[in-house]
Amino acid sequence: MTRQELIAEIHRKQSFLCIGLDPELDKIPSHLKTFDDPIFEFNKRIIDATAECAVAFKPNTAFYEAQGVRGWETLEKTLNYIPKNCFVIADAKRGDIGNTAFNYAKTFFEALTCDAVTVAPYMGKDSVEPFLQFKDKWAIVLGLTSNEGAQDFQYRTDVHNQPLFSQIIEKVAQWGTKDNLMFVVGATRSEELRQIRFLVPHHFLLIPGVGVQGGSLRQVVEAGMNEDVGLLINASRSIIYASSGEDFDKIAKKEALKLQAEMGLYLQRLKR
């Protein structure tokens, strides 16, 4: 999916919500467990219920790999089931030397037809570039993450007092364009989000951490929205596990609708 198509979908749906499909067998509603592939059934119902409130879906590969060969089948089925007008992100956080990174890129972009893959920056340029060679596909590079461990290395400053996350974003931005590169920026860090928006005024940012992890949507929008929206806000557990009853998909939709309604207000302001 191109940048223009993504922006058009955001305006059509009045939403820049991304839903994280991170299902765990022991957390999905028990009535699904009699199905042959309970996780796929769970995903299918979540997708059906929310595809008109969300512009993107983001399965995290860890939750599928944990089920072995069957999990990989579930991932493939899930990816095929997501409507074509949704932006699909494989949250895989891959990062390896060029030859290996190219294999990951082929896997996620060609075999699994995802639009984007999350990529870890530690190994540098030749580990990121293979993801930038595919037409209309995206690398979403970790900038500043929302977890506690972000404190360990990402804030480490150099002699010019510039933190590592900021140097990474500045440098990686030179390797791609706003049409094939996004950054992950945790929603729990809205001060830093403002600094990052200054560094990369035109790029899309994928923002996890709204919801269970405690980030506020309003603060993220105030700090990070640009003229093309420029934000994909991810929520996973706060939507997919909003209820563990048989009506979990309806409750998930209700939660997604709430976020969509708030996003709609911000999008209208953007037009004025």
Next chain:
Amino acid sequence: MTRQELIAEIHRKQSFLCIGLDPELDKIPSHLKTFDDPIFEFNKRIIDATAECAVAFKPNTAFYEAQGVRGWETLEKTLNYIPKNCFVIADAKRGDIGNTAFNYAKTFFEALTCDAVTVAPYMGKDSVEPFLQFKDKWAIVLGLTSNEGAQDFQYRTDVHNQPLFSQIIEKVAQWGTKDNLMFVVGATRSEELRQIRFLVPHHFLLIPGVGVQGGSLRQVVEAGMNEDVGLLINASRSIIYASSGEDFDKIAKKEALKLQAEMGLYLQRLKR
């Protein structure tokens, strides 16, 4: 596998060689392509030919994921085929928030029964710790990598002139012990290897980059060996693709034997 068992195997086999099982369909000998699972057939023959010269095998997950569900099956079959006295490393370079990292750890340690997983450090403590909770299992954290992109961020110095890779190794070493934690250090960097050995005198280091990537075994041993050997030297392409003929496994063995012979000399010196 415990540290003591690994050290015992190194002395028994007179080898600290790790063989990277990174097969690509278009690089394996053509006579294997008629088999139902050519990549497994390739791996099987490599393992049969080299298991007495190598103490460890390291499949890189990218090459299996690139084949989709079938590739994941091939990976499982390969892991099951490796003899129990070999140390098995899933080269997956995973790194994600705690909950997700735990799923990756379960996958590789429990479902796939690997001894170790390579882990990316960028997301900090809660992304590494889940891999340190499993009895007799190992996290092998990226320290300094052998690729060109290592220059981009890993050498970045702070106000005390300490490079990032060195700070990461120093800090991560506090999260685990020499019994559940190793570091990846590229063989192309023997000066830095000496510095790293000073920081973590007792940990095992996994050293890729000997062979095709140009690192010298002697230099690595001089800079990095400790009283317990403390090194696993990985070679992938220089062994598995040494020949593309029908006798590829014999030629692979010959290459592995050469390295084993050189390693044997260094191990004998260690005893004196």
